[in-house]
Amino acid sequence: MSCFDREGATPDATTPSAMNTFAQMTPRAPGRTPRELRNGGRVKSGGSAPSGVYLPNNNILTPQMRSPEYVQLSTAAAITLGIMRGNMYRCACTRCLNLLLTYPEGCRANCAYCGLARHREAERDYADRNFIRVDWPAVPIDDIVDIVARDPQASPFHRMCISMITHPRSDDDTLTVLKRWTDRIDPAAIPVSILSNPTTMTRADVERLHELGADIFTVALDAATPALFERTRGKGVQSPHRWDKYWEVLMDARDVFGPQKFGAHIIVGMGESEREVLELIQRIVDLGGHSHMFCFFPERGSLMDHLPATPRDQWRRVQLARYLIDYRDVRVDHMRFDGDGRLVDFGIPAGELDDVIDAGVAFRTSGCPGKFAEDVSACDRPYGDSPPSDIASYPFQPVAVDLKKIRAQLGRTRPGEVYEEGEDIEQFAG
Numbered sequence: 023m024s025c026f027d028r029e030g031a032t033p034d035a036t037t038p039s040a041m042n043t044f045a046q047m048t049p050r051a052p053g054r055t056p057r058e059l060r061n062g063g064r065v066k067s068g069g070s071a072p073s074g075v076y077l078p079n080n081n082i083l084t085p086q087m088r089s090p091e092y093v094q095l096s097t098a099a100a101i102t103l104g105i106m107r108g109n110m111y112r113c114a115c116t117r118c119l120n121l122l123l124t125y126p127e128g129c130r131a132n133c134a135y136c137g138l139a140r141h142r143e144a145e146r147d148y149a150d151r152n153f154i155r156v157d158w159p160a161v162p163i164d165d166i167v168d169i170v171a172r173d174p175q176a177s178p179f180h181r182m183c184i185s186m187i188t189h190p191r192s193d194d195d196t197l198t199v200l201k202r203w204t205d206r207i208d209p210a211a212i213p214v215s216i217l218s219n220p221t222t223m224t225r226a227d228v229e230r231l232h233e234l235g236a237d238i239f240t241v242a243l244d245a246a247t248p249a250l251f252e253r254t255r256g257k258g259v260q261s262p263h264r265w266d267k268y269w270e271v272l273m274d275a276r277d278v279f280g281p282q283k284f285g286a287h288i289i290v291g292m293g294e295s296e297r298e299v300l301e302l303i304q305r306i307v308d309l310g311g312h313s314h315m316f317c318f319f320p321e322r323g324s325l326m327d328h329l330p331a332t333p334r335d336q337w338r339r340v341q342l343a344r345y346l347i348d349y350r351d352v353r354v355d356h357m358r359f360d361g362d363g364r365l366v367d368f369g370i371p372a373g374e375l376d377d378v379i380d381a382g383v384a385f386r387t388s389g390c391p392g393k394f395a396e397d398v399s400a401c402d403r404p405y406g407d408s409p410p411s412d413i414a415s416y417p418f419q420p421v422a423v424d425l426k427k428i429r430a431q432l433g434r435t436r437p438g439e440v441y442e443e444g445e446d447i448e449q450f451a452g
C-alpha cells in the first residue's frame with residue numbers, strides 16, 4: 023500500500039532549556055579528509071553501477087549515481103510514492119515531493135548544521151548521509167515522473183520541490199530535472215518550487231527556471247544574521263557561501279518570480295535573538311516574500327550535533343510571531359522584546375492571540391503552499407526538525423491535546439488546564 027497508497031520517523035529526544043545564545047551555539051571545526059576520500063573518492067574507486075532504488079546506509083559500494091538521471095527524495099516522499107515501505111506517526115502521506123540533486127562528490131559546501139556537508143566525506147558516502155533527520159533514497163528521475171504522470175490531478179502531492187546543492191553541475195541539472203517533469207506533468211496540476219543554491223547562480227539561471235515553469239523560488243538563507251551566516255556557512259567552516267550573494271539572488275527572485283512567489287528558509291535557534299530573526303522575517307514580508315522556518319535540531323554527524331535543539335518556548339514564540347507577520351499583518355514594530363531580544367508581547371490583544379493559537383495553523387510546518395489554503399504548506403517535512411515525541415513543526419493539523427501542549431510551551435495555559443508530559447503520544451499510541 024502507498025499514498026498512491028502512506029508516511030514515518032524515528033523517535034529521539036530534545037531537552038527544552040533557555041534561549042540558544044550566540045556564544046553557546048559554536049560549531050566544531052571541520053577535520054581534514056584524507057586525499058583519497060575527497061570528492062567521492064571511495065564511490066568512484068568502487069565503480070559500482072546503480073540499479074533501481076538505492077536505499078541509504080549501505081555505505082559499502084555505494085553506487086555512482088548522478089543527477090540529472092538520479093535524484094534523492096525524502097523518506098516521506100518515497101513512502102508516499104510507494105517505492106519504500108513504512109508508516110509515519112499521525113501522517114498518511116506527505117503533500118510535497120522533495121527532490122535533492124545527487125553526485126558522488128556530494129555537496130561541496132560545509133554548512134555546520136547540515137548532514138550533507140563536505141566534512142563528512144571520510145565518514146559516509148554522499149548518498150548515505152542523513153539530511154533534516156531522515157534518509158534520502160536515490161531513484162531514477164524518470165521512474166518518479168512515470169508514477170506521478172499516470173494521474174497528476176489525483177496525486178497526493180500538492181507540490182514538487184527541487185533542492186539544489188553546491189556542485190558545479192547543479193545549475194544545469196536542476197534545469198534538466200525541471201524540464202523532465204514539466205514535459206510530462208502540467209505545473210498547473212502540481213506546481214514546482216526551487217530551493218536554490220545562490221553561490222553558483224546568476225540572474226540568468228533564475229530567469230531560465232521561471233521560463234521552464236517553476237512557480238516559487240526560495241533561497242536557503244538558513245542563518246538569520248550575517249555573523250551567524252559567516253560562522254555556520256562561510257569562512258568559519260571553510261564553506262564558500264556569502265550572505266551578500268544570497269541576498270543578490272533573493273532580490274533577483276523577487277524581480278523574476280514576483281510577489282508571494284519567492285522566499286527564504288530560516289533556521290531558528292542557531293544563536294540569533296528572537297528580535298533578530300523576526301526583524302528578518304519582517305524584511306522579507308516587506309519585500310513581498312515569505313519565510314519558511316525550521317527549528318534547529320542537532321543533525322547527527324554535523325558540526326553542530328553536540329548542541330541543544332531550540333528550546334520549545336523560544337521556538338513557539340518565533341513560530342507564532344512569524345505567522346502573525348506573514349499572514350495577519352502584524353508588524354515586528356508592534357511587538358515588544360526584553361533586553362536579550364526575547365519576545366514578550368506579540369502586539370495584538372490577548373483574545374485575538376488566543377484565537378490564532380487555538381486555530382493551530384501557526385504551528386504547522388511552514389513552506390510553499392499546497393491546495394488546502396494559502397497559509398497551509400504543501401511542504402510538511404514530517405519530523406524534519408524534531409522527533410515525534412517533541413514535535414517542533416506539526417506536519418498535520420494540531421488537535422486539542424497538541425494545542426494544550428503548545429499553550430503550555432508558550433506559558434499560556436487556560437485556567438485549570440494542565441498538560442501532562444507525553445499525553446499527546448499516549449493518545450495516539452498503538
Ligand code: SF4
Nearest residue numbers: 129131133136138139
Ligand atoms: S549548501 Fe545546503 S546541502 Fe550543502 S552543506 Fe550547505 S545546507 Fe547542506
